[in-house]
Amino acid sequence: MGYQKKIYVLHENSEWTAPLLKELESLNLPYEDWYLDEGILDLTSIPPLGVFYNRMSASSHTRNHRYAPEYTASILSWLEGHNRVVFNKSRALQLEVSKVAQYSALNAHGIRTPKTIATVGRKNILEAAKTFDMPFITKHNRAGKGLGVYLFEDINALERYVNSPEFEEPIDGITLIQQYIQAESPTITRCEFIGGKFYYAVQVDTSDGFELCPADACQIGEAFCPTTSEPKQKFKIIENFHDPIIKKYEEFLSANNIHFAGIEFIRDKNETIFTYDVNTNTNYNPDAEARAGKYGMQAIAETLGAELILL
Known part of the structure; x- marks a missing residue:
């Protein structure tokens, strides 16, 4: 029996992927679900033939899948090194997480894009914000789901937030200060x-x-x-x-x-x-x-x- 080529769906969130799998089934398309919250990659192995669709999410860490994007990046490098057909290649993942x-x-x-300054360190968040007109917003560099998005009317409000227990530390350490568009x-x-x-x-x-x-x-x-x-x-x-x-x-x-x-x-x-x-x-x-x-x-x-x- 010959090897069956498939569609491979790379992801870490079954709820978001379920609608796609339903459509693949309705079209009678062969597929395999690659859940990449963790795993083992043998770099000496050869990837299967097929079509690979990268659906890795920047918000994976909010579902306790902290290293899923990094693992997926390794998988994509392996696939692309073997000239497999990949939708949303490595560059797509790079942009997804930053x-x-x-x-x-x-x-x-x-x-x-809106005026944006990237900062690392709480004191630098405050320094960067001083260069903005009011109001402005904060957000996480590796985001998704509106992570770290807050609107501030003045520096004092930002300072109280940054120095409080409620401050949300970005998963990659990078907080963005961004122009608020009215x-x-x-x-x-x-x-x-x-x-x-x-x-x-x-x-x-x-x-x-x-x-x-x-x-x-x-x-x-x-x-x-x-x-x-x-x-x-x-x-x-x-x-x-x-x-x-x-x-x-x-x-x-x-x-x-x-x-x-x-x-x-x-x-x-x-x-x-x-x-x-x-x-x-x-x-x-x-x-x-x-x-x-x-x-x-x-x-x-x-x-x-x-x-x-x-x-």
Whole structure:
């Protein structure tokens, strides 16, 4: 019996991966689930033939998978050294786990990001913040899930936080101080890309905070207004979205070997776009997709399947 080529899904969070596996099964595509919270890699071994999809997350440490990204980086180097087909290659993982790397790469493609200073050490957080106009925000360099994102109106408030037991130490030690972008409404836009090409844009209501994961497993229910029978939609796919930023995003993704991603931006009061996050472990909101009739995980599964046929 001949060896069966498969689609291999590399990850550390089964809840986020379950919708993709469901779509692979519905298309009768052979796959294998590679859960990379820990493991053994024999560098003298030869990787199996197949298509490999990297879905490693920057927030893995919040699920007690502290070294999953580092282990995945080793796996990806091994796969790429043997010329295997990899979606979201090593460079994608490098950008996933570092906002500093993201912003540097975005800026290199003429994509504007908010003013940001990276700091190590609590005293340096305070020193860097003094160079910003008020208000400003903090965030973690290796983030995901809105880790360390706080809005500060003045230096004194930041100093109290930094010197308190509530201070959240970043997993890589790097805290970012970032320009606060004031938008006309409490929303951001997330552009989804599949196979490196624009798929759709979704408007996200941020009035309830910064944890913007769209996955079904992250949802706590739509915000409900007691004065109306209609729940407020936190995620809403924008029909016929067009903007020149899309071309720049596609060029940026191609240059960095990123095939599947969600890129988030905010418009200020002058309609200037500031891009602040690239998520290479992208998830999709099932309610928003059902309303729009567009399904990201299905499209990813089809893309992976089409590549498998070519092997």
